[in-house]
């Protein structure tokens with residue numbers, strides 16, 4: 001063995017992809033489907049992310065993380081759900097991509113994955129933090145998993161509820177999946193306020209569940225504090241921070 005050899009650096013696959021679909025889901029969120037070249041496949045676990053290569057104005061390139069929003073059963077393409085951040089170079093670039101245009105990326109990366117320990121699961125997100133849960137929940141339902149899953153999805157307005165029809169159809173088709181949408185700025189008949197306010201009335205026996213939380217830091221912190229008061233041990237709270 002060569003003891004002077006440098007430790008092996010992990011390399012990730014890079015992909016030249018083509019935009020196959022680009023659809024505005026809400027005023028600030030775009031759903032994008034990227035098709036891999038013929039003969040190539042991407043294998044990932046639900047919850048993981050890719051890094052998109054973002055060309056910058058000065059000719060350089062930046063890599064920015066986006067959770068894969070599609071099921072891992074689809075290996076010929078992957079989908080993203082991207083929030084346009086005012087003045088943000090990466091999200092503005094991705095929102096500007098048109099069907100047929102080329103892009104580059106690397107992945108899959110990340111350890112935000114489903115834990116198979118037999119416990120029921122609760123998914124909590126706001127905005128595009130829903131992306132990894134679209135992958136995880138579809139993955140489990142496609143594989144016929146019957147364990148209870150609860151989704152709590154917070155947004156400001158009705159039009160911000162990403163993939164609403166899909167969630168409603170899944171809840172109708174699968175008795176083990178339940179979704180709650182809560183709105184913080186809208187007058188509507190449904191649940192109101194922040195996600196953390198709904199955990200104990202929506203989730204039965206909340207301290208017994210596994211929790212997955214995804215979105216911006218403020219929300220994650222508020223949810224963690226709430227879960228602590230409900231007696232959920234830290235090791236059963238997994239999170240993916242976008243900022």
Ligand SMILES: Cc1cc2nc3c(=O)[nH]c(=O)nc-3n(C[C@H](O)[C@H](O)[C@H](O)COP(=O)(O)OP(=O)(O)OC[C@H]3O[C@@H](n4cnc5c(N)ncnc54)[C@H](O)[C@@H]3O)c2cc1C
Nearest residue numbers: 065066067081082083085088089090091092128131242243
């Ligand atoms: C593991 C991981 C996965 C991610 N997955 C997604 C994803 O699936 N979809 C997605 O839209 N973003 C996702 N993000 C955030 C993404 O990487 C970028 O930070 C985001 O698109 C902003 O980049 P920008 O260059 O446009 O703006 P920048 O100029 O870099 O602005 C960054 C600021 O934008 C805010 N911000 C970052 N993400 C969001 C967001 N999603 N919604 C609202 N405000 C935000 C934060 O305050 C942050 O400080 C993920 C981040 C990580 C670390």
